[in-house]
Amino acid sequence: QTVVTQEPSFSVSPGGTVTLTCGLSSGSVSSSYYPSWYQQTPGQAPRTLIYSTNTRSSGVPDRFSGSILGNKAALTITGAQADDESDYYCVLYMGSGISVFGGGTKLTVL
């Protein structure tokens, strides 16, 4: 079964830029996987950030951006703020109605 890979953890300084990635255990991620990104803080439901590789969901600040970098999907946060400290999950659409979540990245802002 295909595994969607994410960095388990990452840290960024306030005001800094960080890029989180979303890959496949076998193969490359392209826009045809419709990568989407979600932010989750403890005890809360996920919040949708990015869909279809690089489209920001309503109300999401433009310091969040999505792209394909090499063979992975990527979420870049520019000008990180303290309240960006969260877990971030990507989802890839595998076809035939099947979606797969990555394991998530715990982002620390310090």
Next chain:
Amino acid sequence: QLQLQESGPGLVKPSETLSLTCTVSGGSISSSSYYWGWIRQPPGKGLEWIGSIYYSGTTYYNPSLKSRVTISVDASKNQFSLKLSSVTAADTAVYYCARLARIVDYFDYWGQGTLVTVSS
């Protein structure tokens, strides 16, 4: 504004069947533009897609759970439901329902989630 609300027992005994319902308000479950899905999150762990359903009743399941999962829809009540059979402690999780936009395949609205504990 679309809202989704999960409901069901918070405690289920091992080997029994977990049953949850998601009630949709502020929009129609019969829209051709969306699927409706279930996602779960064990305590301290990541998110896992369980399955999705279209208003017509077409279903898609996570292959790792497929043998135990049934998702159904009741358009007259604007609800969809999850049944997970033969549960064990490993099925203890927060269960979320969500709307999945077709074509671009992403979850755009989420319920608040409900904790289901499997224990005798």
